[in-house]
Amino acid sequence: MLSATERTRLRRGAHRASTDPADLHAILDAGLVCHLGVVRPDGAPMVVPTGYGRIGDTLYLHGSTGARSLRLEGEVCVTVTHLDGIVLARSAFHHSLNYRSAMIYGVPRKVTDPDERLAALRAITEQLAPGQWDVVRAPTRKELAATLVVALPLTESSVKIRTGPPIDDEDDYSLPIWAGVLPLHTTFGTPHPDPLLPPTTPTPTHITTRPHPSPPT
Amino acid sequence: MLSATERTRLRRGAHRASTDPADLHAILDAGLVCHLGVVRPDGAPMVVPTGYGRIGDTLYLHGSTGARSLRLEGEVCVTVTHLDGIVLARSAFHHSLNYRSAMIYGVPRKVTDPDERLAALRAITEQLAPGQWDVVRAPTRKELAATLVVALPLTESSVKIRTGPPIDDEDDYSLPIWAGVLPLHTTFGTPHPDPLLPPTTPTPTHITTRPHPSPPT
Numbered sequence: 001m002l003s004a005t006e007r008t009r010l011r012r013g014a015h016r017a018s019t020d021p022a023d024l025h026a027i028l029d030a031g032l033v034c035h036l037g038v039v040r041p042d043g044a045p046m047v048v049p050t051g052y053g054r055i056g057d058t059l060y061l062h063g064s065t066g067a068r069s070l071r072l073e074g075e076v077c078v079t080v081t082h083l084d085g086i087v088l089a090r091s092a093f094h095h096s097l098n099y100r101s102a103m104i105y106g107v108p109r110k111v112t113d114p115d116e117r118l119a120a121l122r123a124i125t126e127q128l129a130p131g132q133w134d135v136v137r138a139p140t141r142k143e144l145a146a147t148l149v150v151a152l153p154l155t156e157s158s159v160k161i162r163t164g165p166p167i168d169d170e171d172d173y174s175l176p177i178w179a180g181v182l183p184l185h186t187t188f189g190t191p192h193p194d195p196l197l198p199p200t201t202p203t204p205t206h207i208t209t210r211p212h213p214s215p216p217t
Numbered sequence: 218m219l220s221a222t223e224r225t226r227l228r229r230g231a232h233r234a235s236t237d238p239a240d241l242h243a244i245l246d247a248g249l250v251c252h253l254g255v256v257r258p259d260g261a262p263m264v265v266p267t268g269y270g271r272i273g274d275t276l277y278l279h280g281s282t283g284a285r286s287l288r289l290e291g292e293v294c295v296t297v298t299h300l301d302g303i304v305l306a307r308s309a310f311h312h313s314l315n316y317r318s319a320m321i322y323g324v325p326r327k328v329t330d331p332d333e334r335l336a337a338l339r340a341i342t343e344q345l346a347p348g349q350w351d352v353v354r355a356p357t358r359k360e361l362a363a364t365l366v367v368a369l370p371l372t373e374s375s376v377k378i379r380t381g382p383p384i385d386d387e388d389d390y391s392l393p394i395w396a397g398v399l400p401l402h403t404t405f406g407t408p409h410p411d412p413l414l415p416p417t418t419p420t421p422t423h424i425t426t427r428p429h430p431s432p433p434t
Contacts, residue, residue, distance in 0.1 A: 035296060044291075045293060092338065129312055137309065143310040181411075183409065189401070189433050192302075194382040
């Protein structure tokens, strides 16, 4: 069960909370980017979209050693959100979204062990592009030196999921207003080969047959 | 032109920056949720996905008067991200994403004027569900009292856009490795009527014909 600290115990919409680690893992594994929140030296928050990877109960992030967001000390918040549908209610007030979201708090640990660094970079690459790690050129020593890798335990996490039709006020159900859900789907299109590829280069099947993130149902 | 403060002048990937307000507006207008970053009283950042609306050069956010994220004082960072494709390079290092993202810094102003509050709620509802505001039940006095509305000027913003094929290292172009872009599309599915609707209720055309956020091309 996911821990409920003061920060991750959901106050608003607690009925939408999940404490099942399988839900957390599924949400993370289905994502392409997270939104990483850090506190800048001037005290303001900064939210940047960035790739990530998961190995067991650890989330890995990477960035250039010159990037600000991962060089900062202290706590971060990582949020991954999937939108599944627009919830159209009978009142403006009850409009909503169906979604799955995960939020992870923690202090990232800088990864220095070469094996863990490589495993993390593999996980991050495979999260974005499954099947690519083994077929592309591996990182050089110089590229590795230019890459910062940090690890965030999934210990302090929360998951929120909304599904289903709108929940309207009792009196509103008799109004002659359409209500329901407009589903949202995320799909991959036809791969665009790099114009600099030799024209006969076949597109690998792990790319052409990659399952859609959120296929039409 | 968008202002370039110390925070919004892009350091990494400055060639991907746009200072055209039309790009900022287009990215915001195409979105369904933003990721709102705030700093919690304990000093940690918190990143929450939430709806928003835009009127001119002002972004509006709303929430329950009981929600933590909007009640906090001080600066926020709002980030809106669209993913357009997976960039598959010849090396693991150069894998990337095509995306459009906007980041806005500022101190939100609590909106108290009744007309501005209503206009903001209309903009937020219409952002999520265009055409709905005029056909659904309007907010009651009680609902309005339970809703916090804040305004954030778009003054301190940055926009970052990546398009096109991978940029590989010169030596890697001769490798026999496929490279290119796997496009990502977001589309609406067939509307699911609320099971509690009378069975013959027609689905309004503004819902059935709503343009896809990111249609297949």
